[in-house]
Amino acid sequence: MKTFGKTLLALSLTAAVAGAAQADSKVLHVYNWSDYIAEDTLANFEKETGIKVVYDVFDSNEVLEAKLLAGSSGYDVVVPSNPFLAKQIKAGVFQKLDKSKLPNWSNLDKDLLKALEPSDPGNQYSIPYMWGTIGIGYNVEKVKAVLGEDAPVDSWDLVFKPENMEKLKSCGVSFLDSPTEILPAALHYLGYAPDSSDKGELQKAEELFMKIRPSVAYFHSSKYISDLANGNICVAIGYSGDIYQSKARAEEAKNGVEVGYNIPKEGAGSFFDMLAVPADAKNVEAAHVFLNYLMEPAVMANITNYVQFPNGNAAATPLVDEALRTDPGVYPTPEVLKKIYTFPDLAPAVQRTMTRSWTKIKSGR
Amino acid sequence: MKPSKLARYLPSGRHAVIGIPFLWLFMFFLLPFVIVLKISFAEADVAIPPYTEIYEWADNKLTLLLNFGNYIFLTEDALYLSAYLGSLKVALFSTLLCLLIGYPMAYAIARAPKSQQTVLLLLIMMPTWTAILIRVYAWMGILGNNGLLNSLLMGIGLIDTPLQILNTNIAVYIGVVYSYLPFMILPLYANLVKHDLSLLEAASDLGSSNFNNFWKITVPLSKNGIIAGSMLVFIPVVGEFVIPELLGGPETLMIGKVLWQEFFNNRDWPVASALAVVMLAILIVPIILFNRNQAKELEGRP
Structure with missing residues (x-):
């Protein structure tokens, strides 16, 4: 849980934006952590797909969860951390992803997906975004x-x-x-x-x-x-x-x-922040387009270079700045990886x- | 033609006028309260929403299942009691401080020339035009270790090391008194400005000192203003969350924070609701006193 003050600010901004939410098929509502995406990612996505992204930020899992559990959050893509995701899946918050619409799925790190099975059995509901x-x-x-x-x-x-x-x-x-x-x-x-x-x-x-x-x-x-x-x-x-x-x-x-x-x-x-689509999302189609876009190696490497967290995309690793890629604090060595536990x-x-x-x-x- | 008996029961314009405040209270006080009360008798669950339903309709039978466990739970851990007491203490001392600071201010405004009073009142109210969150953030900038206050005091050589004010209870009191002072001053002013000054003149003619005049005439006459202002400060401060969260430190234990923890960290909406219901019950005592005082005021009795 991060600062409460920032959360309040974010909440008030969110409320203003969510109030204007419409079921426009060309508008996608994304709710992500603050400072957790590259500066040009959204602009590039809008240019490429013509889908307009309304992007809000939160800074605590608890705030995100309260919104999701109250129902009708109004978001199409959210990014909870894995222990929270596990509980939310059990509560029926999310819908299963349609993998036929996610051809970039094969870029993901297979070991990581396996490690995330306890939170999301069968990797049916979520995609690893960043971890740390x-x-x-x-x-x-x-x-x-x-x-x-x-x-x-x-x-x-x-x-x-x-x-x-x-x-x-x-x-x-x-x-x-x-x-x-x-x-x-x-x-x-x-x-x-x-x-x-x-x-x-x-x-x-x-x-x-x-x-x-x-x-x-x-x-x-x-x-x-x-x-x-x-x-x-x-x-x-x-x-x-x-x-x-x-x-x-x-x-x-x-x-x-x-x-x-x-x-x-x-x-x-270690924590894994997971992309997931709420069961009551209005724009499921666009959500899948966005998720697939985020799984493109170049897009993901660009985000990692900016936010300095490693991502869950194996194909993106060679494209990450060398200084980050070879830093054991960012990308741990295999020996260290063995000693890392999840919550x-x-x-x-x-x-x-x-x-x-x-x-x-x-x-x- | 005489109005029929039926017409008496049909809504008239007068009913509509009285009805609006009642509808308002129903929608924004009673209904939310009933919902919170309902949740407080449920059990936490992994679902949307995250609690169980307290009634069930099956086989033409309505089953009501009230779980008192949440209320009993509150008595089992001393944390909740000390959080309530912590909130009441902060509210009490803040109210006293607001009164000490607000009374002379309200008095000065009420005795200022009529032409200046509007300007002075405006100055009291103007800060409230900015969102409370922004103003509390400003206090973080003022009270911090390298904030305005410490830089100033160190600059003039009064202290060598920064005073630790931010993240202590002192900062909470500063924030609360600052934020709620207008709610003390305005009712006090409204009361003081109505006083009949000839009473003071008469007392002086009979040889009473100014000090005596103030304590024997002005203060007793302003009793209703003091009560109204104190209630307007005390009641919201008990449930205050934003100010202690931003300015307070780990030793600041108030019910708002505990409520947040139950709701967000523990995902236990029923216990959080029970906490809120108990808090309301505690506040009902001063609210009733306040209402009684208001009623007296309306009747014109001192």
Whole structure:
């Protein structure tokens, strides 16, 4: 879950646009994450197909889900992350894709499709768009200054060992504000399954966090992008693409801040954002044209080059900028890939336990 | 010709006039409330919408299934109680602060020359022409660690390190008092401007001091304005969500945030609805007091 404020802004804009929604066959309503498409993708699509795209953005899965579950969202294409998608499929939110209208389907990464079967059995409802990992973003110089040359910047030890955190406190550490994406990292670090639903194990994860809590500057899901870039904080546990964005910003600003990103060697969580078509979409035909367009290798590579997240399109990989393609933080090596886990679709009781733990960790109550 | 008995029951123009506010209340208060009440007795489900139906019609039998589990659940975790108390505390102190700041302002406007009063009132209302979200965002820019306030204080050498104001309860109070101050000032002004100043003159003639005049005459006469303003601030602040979310920190625990978590993070619309119903029940007490006061005001009694 990202910032609420941005969400409100997006919501109010969305409401204005959705109000003007019509069932015009030449208009397609797309609801995607903010900053999650190349600048020219939509213009190129409109030029090529003559279909006009009304493009709205959200910045939290929860907001998207509330709209979808209330029904009649008015969108033809939406992009939930995989654990949310799994639940939404069960709730009957989406329609099956017509693969005869998606000839570019063969470009997708077969291994990835297989890995996504737990969320979408048979890959019937969704197409992987972008994916990424949740790892360690850090200010190279400051962390070295605080913890010395051999600072464990490639390990969860960096943030889960209280003695490291006590030192890092002076320069600032942030975590994503998302219990279901961060608590699994603590579970995994403690040697439990990251998708554990055992109350005792979740309790241990909470205790681990309580120990380091006094040294955490804040929990937030987007503020760290600018704070890491301008040196306000020195470690951010965040989304890979966002940290690469932060790195690019620091380079642009030429402020002497060098941002690094590592997928911890113990393993890390990954998220997949999935393209899907709501069951009550008005323009199913155009939705399929759009999905097929997005699966074109050149289009997908262009988006990856812009947003700095890897995509789920195997044919697009050779077209991605070499610097990104060969960066193990963006495209993990096969050994690292083996240690990456996905977030499961949680049972309501587990979800509730995690939310409650998170409140306790953050507010002490 | 005498109007027939039937005509008395047919809608007339007068009924239509009275009917509009009732229709409004029905559509925008009662109906949504009944829907929320209904959801609060359901169970969470993986479906659209994400809760079960509370009634069933089968074999000519209507079955009503009320699940009180959501309400019982609220009593089992101290989080909910402390969130309600947190909201009430913020609302209470914000109301007091609004009163402390708003009363002198309203008093000054009411005693200003008639020609200036409109301008002064306009100045109070003008900020509300901008969306609340934008104004709260502006406060984030003012209160931040490298925001306007800290830069200014550091610039003039008053402090060396930035004051941590943003993301604390202090920022929440600043945001709330700022946003709701007009709702305190306007009813107070409306009340103060009607006062008969000859009462004060008479008291002075009899040797009362200005201070005494204020406490013994002006304040008691403005009681209704104080109550109206306080209610207009207190009631919405209890349910406030945007301001604490944007300006508050992790220690800010208010019911609006807990509601959001139940609704969005836990996907539990029934528990979220139960929380909202309980909040309404808590607010009904001050609302009834407010209405009673309004009724008195209309009757012209002090």
